[in-house]
Amino acid sequence: MATDIRTTASTTGGTTTRTPASAPTSTPAGTPTRSPADSAPLSSTTRDGLGASPRRPDGTLKVTGAFAYSSDMWLEDMLWGTTLRSPHPHARIRGIDTTAALRLPGVYAVLTHEDVPGEKRYGLEFTDQPVLAYDKVRYKGEAVAIIAADHPETGRRAAERIVVDYEVLPPVSDVTAAAFDADSPLVHEAGSLPVHEEYNQSGNVVRHQPIRTGAFAEGADIEELRARADVVVSGEYEVGMQDQAFLGPESGMAVPAEDGGVDLYIATQWLHVDQRQIAPCLGLPADKVRLTLAGVGGAFGAREDLSMQIHACMLALRTGKPVKFVYNREESFYGHVHRHPAKMAYEHGAMSDGTLVYATAQVVLDGGAYASATPAVVGVASSLGLGPYEIPNARMDAYGVYTTNPPCGAMRGFGAVQACFGYESQMDRLAEELGMHPVDLRVKNAMSQGSHIITGQEIDSPLPMAEMLLRAKDTAQPVARRDLADPADVRTLPGGTANTSHGEGVVRGVGYGVGLKNLCYSEGFDDYSTARVRLEVIGGEPSVLVHTAAAEVGQGLVTVKGQIAREELGVERVTIHPSDTRVGSSGSSSASRQSYMTGGAVQRACQAVRSQVFALARARSLVAAGRPDGDLALVGGKVVSELDGALAELGDLLGDEAVEATEEFHHRPTEPLDPTRGQGDSHTQFGMCVHRAVVDVDVELGLVKVVEMTAVQDVGRILHPQQLIGQIEGATTQGIGLALMEEIQVKDSVIRNPSFTDYLIPTILDTPPMRIDVLERPDPAAPYGLRGAGEPATLSSTPAVVAAIRDATGRALTHAPVRPEDIVGIVVPD
Template identity: 45%
Template sequence: MKPLQVVGNRVLRVDGKAKVQGAALYPQDIHMEGMLYGATLRSDKPHAFITIDLEEAEKIPGVVKILTAKDVTGHNHHGVLFKDHDVLCAEKVRRIGDPMAFVIGTSERIAKEALKKIKVHYQEIPAVFDPLEAMEERAPKVHGESNIVYHYKCRKGNVDEAFKACDIIVERAYKTSMVDHAFLQPEAGIAYMDEDGSVVVLAATQYPHFDQLEVAEALGLPTEKVRIINPAVGGAFGGREDITMQIHLALAAYLTGKPVKVVYGREESFYAHSKRHPIMMKYKTGATKDGKLLAMEVMLIGDTGAYASWAINVMRKAGVHAPGPYEIPNVKVDSYAVYTNNPFCGAMRGFGATQTPIGSEQQMDILARELGIDPIQFRLMNCFRVGSETANGQILHESIPLAQCIEAVKDRMFQELR
């Protein structure tokens, strides 16, 4: 067999030396002659119609231009799956932190000073912050006619009949929290016009190809007239998969003809990017007295906040993984993604697969305790092995080392105890 080049070998990271030596170039390190500075005006209301008065702010010396929705030269929208974000909110804000205007000034101080002079009139409207309430017909609507973005269903066997045959049934509710990525490098970037008339955006991003499409669509340019350059990325974990300042920078450079730079502070970073979905989980799990799992019914409600981002992918994966890595012949899963007026949620390490073990694994512990079976042994009795069938009908043919992993951990645990 030909030796492996990476697995089992020490491989130098391409960017490792530059980062260790402090030579790596991050977006905030980039300086261009004659560049301008941008600052974003963000909503401090969760749900309101807005009107914006720029007159006083535009009089400040050093303010070059203030962009609002009317200055967007293409489509005033973006979003990885649904185009439900405004580049700059035109009529309505849907969360605290929504961008409403973008100030371009000769210095960062001037741009931020101008933000204080912009007058925003809010006509507040009812908001909804609980995803369960948001699912009700009478709830305030964040987008369109329904707050339910997505519903994933998984059905295997007959859970109603299976529960009748169970000797023990455990029903519990669990909840995970919204989590921020808190990467080391807050968002920063710079945009400029190239010699051939292309807009160039330098920003730390996870999806430069998506950014190119979204910038081009918002500016009304062909994609070949937009370049995205990815400098060093100071952490991401999913938090840089959505647009933050890229379109604002591109539009500012396009309209002024000059380089424009933005650096977010930590507080603005919290407002700007997505979070991990908090998920409400209801579990009902049944087993026989000898420890065989027979049935599981799960309802998941994921709060995607004001925008969908990757909600469909996240809540589908959460639904797929809700039963855990266990052979259960009868399964019913309903997984929902729901709009609210909370901060929006999207990609974060694991895409829904990290939240559901909070529920499924506690169910295993409680069942084992109620049955008087060692929780490790209970898992070994029911865990996936080669040939197992998942709840959605997938047959696992290879790479199923769960039992070996549990055994290894058990042996190590007992060694430590001794």
């Protein structure tokens, strides 16, 4: 690497020399990495292969505070970037005067939309978002000008001196009016947006996806279907705007290069999609915009969109100096997209034995000012919006809508999380109406392998849904409150140490939830990942270097890549190269896809390396004639034959030669949904989790303590047991947050709680003990039979918790998160 960047370790204040990316990570040989409890039967004889739980290479650094996150990067001559943001959700820009800011000593550059060298807009799918606002601002917090200064405080003072002449416009805040009122003002002027015929765009609607099956496909109206059902339940539900709440705010550093290009060190989820959006805006070819992954402090979808990437590059290229941005927490709430809030209306009809006859749903997703991932969110919310149930007649309409609210996009489980709260709430209402146990109703209508979802796509791999539901139901109940050692211990009670109850008003409830999630990218996108694997002998020991562009965002791919290399190449010493754009794209660290996609690419690259090694052995006449590759293996640093035993030491065979292969892995093709009936095999793979929640509710105060969560998830094949548990615990907890407290409150398009003081996420006292039951039913289409595991538990956790609160209180509870007011029956003012 040309640039030597120093990072400051925040805990010590001292400086160390380190690359800005998480330093090349290796698993030191000889480190005990597994406790006996972790050991699972292994197919591999190589230590720390698949199924083991080797320690994360960055784990110790992270828990000791020594890990260099993107915000820790430092260069002696760097400048600090500052962003001037719109104070209004909707306003016309009549002029921007930067003169006073430029006069401030210590200010090196002040740039506006006029200074954007290339394309003025970018976007993940729709190119609709200005690099810097021009003509109009469409949400409060939109970037209007950027400053490079010698100190962040200088930058802030300069921002105060920029005069922007705004003509304030009324906000377009009400998503329903924005979507369906013909006279609603348009957030984007007619003709200014890219055209996607297949998305049924109109007015403020970014995408409308209808789905019609059975009688609905033949034009039947709802009354005909109601007449066929013994019982009909309908309900309206809302999911609030959830924040990803990653702990490391947006940050990165752009360093100008001698070739006129720029090197960007950045915390992101997909280096190449950033590069693809940044380069045109800078007016540079892609090879002049080189990205290296910096230490990522969590993502959850919030780093799929660009934040300060183009801004830092523009300022670095303008000033000729490195420029670093670090958003603060409040700014971060304006700096990334959030989970789409949803307004949903459902109706289900069933026979008296519980068999579903039909279901209808309208799901309206507030996409805010720019499209971001909205079209894909609509694609998921529609195709999976009625859940994993056999429904012969389905009518679904999902809408993604522009408003002047904060932009919404990707967040763990997107589209499916919102809909799951709707359809699972409906299943509970139906069970109650029928006098059935909620699990029995779900089992009665459960999908399984061979079922078709409402898009007509067949589920062609195992889906043991009924079994999973029954396993959750049959799990032993947690200890009753009266049997606790101290039933009045406030730490076990709703309200906790705030001491609101010593048992008064506390009622226990139990609820269930199940969700179906698509894994990997969908709707015809030719998704792939690239891996470069190099095998060579270093210091007499065979060593593997794995190089991909995949973003390690905390999920543990960095560990899994090493496990796969060990598994495939029989070599213990594996080094993971920092992720950068010097190798082909790995796609996004999203959609639970990296173990599948980059895992698949590493597997393929390892297999190619292995074939080359075998060819080398054959060239040296070490392999008996007639022995196929299938008889050969790499085990313990040797080429071995099942029939002939050890043939060669890798050290002897390779000498000074390195064997290297770069391979792409593509998943099987998918199809777009047709725009009128929503039919098509749009998804790559399906994942499922079932939750049982047990809660104690203080019914007088409306406070909740989650007592226990049980999760049953099928992951196809366990790669790393410890990290898998971490994913399920984390997803479950994020779902508890959405059930109980996590909501960005927006009024008149303005965020009212942009801080961790008032945007609450669960603490450890809100996080219950969990029983996690993992099934391994392999998916034959996937590498190692695995299923992406990061998202499914995010879906089912929320409705299970809310169902448990309903069980305790008898309240309808149609809004997630449930507020204390909802439990005690006080109307929450707008």
